[in-house]
Amino acid sequence: MKKTWLCLLITLLVLFCLPLSAGADDSSGDTGSGELPDWYVTDPNSFEDFHNDINDPRLIDQADLLTPEQEAQIEARLDQVREATQQDIVIFTDTTSYGMDNELYEMDFYVYNGYGLGPNFDGLILFINMDPDNREMVSTAFGKTRDVFDAANSNMLDDILYDHLVEQEYFEAFLSWSFGVENMLKYGIVDLPAWCGAYLSSGQVLYPSGVRLINEVGGISESDTQRILERLSDLSVKYQTEVVVYLTDKYYDLSHVGSDALPVAEGGPRGEDSEEIEANRYLDTFWAVEGYGYSEDHRGILLGIFVDESSLYNIQVRMYGSGAAGKAKELSDSSEKRLESVTLLNLGEGNYAYNVNRYLDFLGSYMKTGHVPHSWFVRGLWALACAFVGLLTGRFSTERAIRKNNVVREETRADVNLISDSFRVLWSRNVLLGTRVEKRYIPKPSESSSSTRSSSGSRSHYSSNSRSSSGRSGSTSRRKF
Amino acid sequence: MIAEQKCPNCGGAIAFDPAIGKMHCPYCESIFDIEQFQTPQPAKPVGMNQRDEAMKAAASPASMPVYVCRSCGAEVVTPSQTTGSLTCPYCSNNIVLTEQFSGALVPDGIIPFRIMPDKLSDEVRSYYKKKMFLPKGFFSRNSIGPVTGVYVPFWxxxxxxxxxxxxxxxxxxxxxxxxxxxxxxxxxxxxxxxxxxxxxxxSLDASKKMPNDLMDSVQPYDLSQLQPFDIRYLAGFVADRFDESxxxxxxxxxxxxxxxxxxxxxxxxxxxxxxxxxxxxxxxxxxxxxxYILLPVYLLNLTYEGQPYQFAVNGQSGKVIGKLPYSKLEERKYFWKRFAVGAGIVAAFIGLIAIAG
Incomplete structure (x- = not known):
């Protein structure tokens, strides 16, 4: 009997609890299953926007990834960035998103906890979900922060995080990320080159005067470096035109930094395609920031060798100032292309020095004569072309002369005796013998890709118009790790 | 049987003058219309088979080509069985062997000479000066032989x-x-x-003596100028009857x-x-x-290093044709000169592009 009553009681309890949990699910929309955190607003219509206390923590490490000391350092760093940029920076980690989508959960966290500065709640939040089944990093920008949080910058920030997170270097990840965010918010670009950062932060150039080979890639031995530096110096002094070589694996669109923040030298037309324009502007900025060039017009020639992660090269030659580069008064398009071609020829890791020296050989000839000589390969092709045309000319004209010479020949035709209008076709028949089919492959027009580059090989998904439960919009970037 | 053309005034051998289209006596400079001289029997239409048969009969050994010159009495053997007109080698009398142009052998027509032979050597010189691949020294070491006007048989x-x-x-x-x-x-x-x-x-030459390539190349003739055959046009020229059927x-x-x-x-x-x-x-x-017709051709030989090179001149239009010595060395020189020109033009073009670039 007791057992019967106990079973009945349990059944009633179960029946009583079921509608309650179903009601909780309904109220949170697509929030999934599980118990929601205290801060979560289950009825968005009842929520009113508010600003939380500026002293509230900006690092909420629910996943417990950092030590208390590390937390303190990151907290301080986030405060520093906020004060410098007047935009809120929040890092939030957790081991679950309560069955919700990470992006929505992160945005709701930002909104319902009153983060963001100013009337538009400007700021950026990074959410790390450590749930093994749903591990992801998601960043969302709100308010005016969205202006700089574009696909390129968000991808760079994700790159910084990814490299550390996969190594479980959480402190380094957040610290590096905060510096990238600061650069982005201050200068519009996450990963500023060193020379650019030094100039922007202190107004000082990084490289001392006379250092004309800047190698951020490596791959050139000390002795080769010395030899190249000597050659650069000799050429510069001899022709009173500063000759500089810059090898870099950085490759950014510095236009985000703003036209007033960085000086940009005038080095002639920047090119036609966006990649060339971007690279040339980068070099022009480098030239002006570092203060290269002789005399008032900063006369000089800069070779830029851009190396990307796939060891693909972009070679650009820029001439600045005018007038006294030996006989090379002006860098014509063809001369520029030729210099770039001789530099690019067989360029690869391990032979940078060889290619730079070859470039300097051709540049020396150019400054001496005003013309960029062609490579031996090209000269060989020309000689072959000359010989080929010569052979054709010789053979055809000789055969023609022989034909013209030999006028005594027995006639084998009676063309001149044909009465032209006498020709008649009296009967005709066409018999189809067979059909053959010729195939011709027509390649499709190449499809351009707008994917952003990623050093880790992983790609971020960027959305410029995400929405939280309350309806506030942001720009989100997310990547699994 | 022979027919001789004598000057009515001086009795000298008279010949057809292509320049004036009349009979001209080179001894007394008398000029006569062609109609004033002995007229042959008009030709009758003859079939091709008959002509071929007549040609075979005329070529038989019984008909030896020997004649007695009426002017000087010399007995002369003709150069070949087909010779129909010639000049006596002893007295320069112009003689036509009428049996070569009688019966079925009478030509259907003739185009008389229109070109004078006196400047043909110059024409030949200007002809070969335009030619290439001649051996070095050819111009100074060749000699041009006498010019002979020949009526060549054609079908x-x-x-x-x-x-x-x-x-x-x-x-x-x-x-x-x-x-x-x-x-x-x-x-x-x-x-x-x-x-x-x-x-x-x-038109095809009907004489086995004449090289086919030379006779093909010396053409064309304006056949609208074809005249009825008349032996008086043969006076002063060599004439052959056909020996190719x-x-x-x-x-x-x-x-x-x-x-x-x-x-x-x-x-x-x-x-x-x-x-x-x-x-x-x-x-x-x-x-x-x-x-079957007779067409006028001047023949002459050019000799270089002991080797004769035959030339033919169209007696109607003056077209010069002939075979010449050929130098492989000169051909190679010509080739390399043209090679240099072609290669030079390309090199200059490339150079200009390089300078402009």
Whole structure:
């Protein structure tokens, strides 16, 4: 009997609890299953926007990834960035998103906890979900922060995080990320080159005067470096035109930094395609920031060798100032292309020095004569072309002369005796013998890709118009790790 | 039997003067109209077979080409059995052997000489000066021999040609695309055509002594200037009767017509097709007219290093033709000069581009 009553009681309890949990699910929309955190607003219509206390923590490490000391350092760093940029920076980690989508959960966290500065709640939040089944990093920008949080910058920030997170270097990840965010918010670009950062932060150039080979890639031995530096110096002094070589694996669109923040030298037309324009502007900025060039017009020639992660090269030659580069008064398009071609020829890791020296050989000839000589390969092709045309000319004209010479020949035709209008076709028949089919492959027009580059090989998904439960919009970037 | 042309005034040997188209006595400078001299029997229409038979009869050993000059009484052997007109080597009397141009051997027509022989050596010189690949020293070490005016026998044919020709040819058919591949169909046909055409005035020399290539090359002659045969035009010139039968010459003419006929049919009867080639050709010729005529040719020999090079000059138009020595060394020089020009132009072009660049 007791057992019967106990079973009945349990059944009633179960029946009583079921509608309650179903009601909780309904109220949170697509929030999934599980118990929601205290801060979560289950009825968005009842929520009113508010600003939380500026002293509230900006690092909420629910996943417990950092030590208390590390937390303190990151907290301080986030405060520093906020004060410098007047935009809120929040890092939030957790081991679950309560069955919700990470992006929505992160945005709701930002909104319902009153983060963001100013009337538009400007700021950026990074959410790390450590749930093994749903591990992801998601960043969302709100308010005016969205202006700089574009696909390129968000991808760079994700790159910084990814490299550390996969190594479980959480402190380094957040610290590096905060510096990238600061650069982005201050200068519009996450990963500023060193020379650019030094100039922007202190107004000082990084490289001392006379250092004309800047190698951020490596791959050139000390002795080769010395030899190249000597050659650069000799050429510069001899022709009173500063000759500089810059090898870099950085490759950014510095236009985000703003036209007033960085000086940009005038080095002639920047090119036609966006990649060339971007690279040339980068070099022009480098030239002006570092203060290269002789005399008032900063006369000089800069070779830029851009190396990307796939060891693909972009070679650009820029001439600045005018007038006294030996006989090379002006860098014509063809001369520029030729210099770039001789530099690019067989360029690869391990032979940078060889290619730079070859470039300097051709540049020396150019400054001496005003013309960029062609490579031996090209000269060989020309000689072959000359010989080929010569052979054709010789053979055809000789055969023609022989034909013209030999006028005594027995006639084998009676063309001149044909009465032209006498020709008649009296009967005709066409018999189809067979059909053959010729195939011709027509390649499709190449499809351009707008994917952003990623050093880790992983790609971020960027959305410029995400929405939280309350309806506030942001720009989100997310990547699994 | 011989016919001599004597000056009525001085009794000297008189000859036909091409420059004035009249008989001219070189001794007393008298000029006479051609009609004032002995007129031969008018020619009667003769069939080709008859002519061929007559040619064989005239070529028999019984008819030895020996004559007695009426002027000086010398007994002269003619250079060949076909010689019909010559000059006595002893007294320079102009003699026509009338039996060579009698009966079935009478030519159907003659084109008299229009060009004078006196400046032909200069014409030949200017001709070979334009030629290339001559050996070094040719200009200074050659010698031009005497000029001989010869009436060369020719056969003239007018023919109709009919027959069947088969061609292999292709035609482009439908073009369609599947995926990244474009397919084009080509249909191969056998084209069968029955064609007809006509030829007029095919001229072939009828003398075995004359090289065919030289006589073919010295043409064309304006056959509208053809005159009825008259032995008076032969006075002062060498003349040969034919020794190549009409049947032999007709084979050569047929070959020419077939070659031309097949090519004309290929170009005119296969429109809309490409990659056309002849599979078979069966053309028959029907001779509408065959005529035996004499055409004027000046012959002369140019000698270089002991080797004669024969020249012929069209006696009607003055066209000069001839064979010349050939130097391989000069050909190579010419080749390398042209090579240098071609290569130089390309090099200069490239240089200009390089400088402009």
């Amino acid at each position: 003239i044919f007018d023919c109709d040609v009919t027959g069947d020709i088969a061609f292999s040819a292709e035609k482009r058919g439908a073009t369609y695309r599947r995926g990244d591949t474009e397919y084009t169909e080509y249909e191969r046909y056998r084209l069968e055509r029955k064609v007809s055409m006509s030829f007029a005035g095919i 009409s049947q032999e010459s007709r084979q050569r003419a047929t070959e020419r017509m077939k070659n031309t006929g097949a090519n004309v049919a290929m170009s005119r009867a296969t429109q809309g097709f490409h990659s056309v080639s002849i599979i078979s050709s069966s053309l028959q010729t029907v001779v509408k007219r065959a005529a």
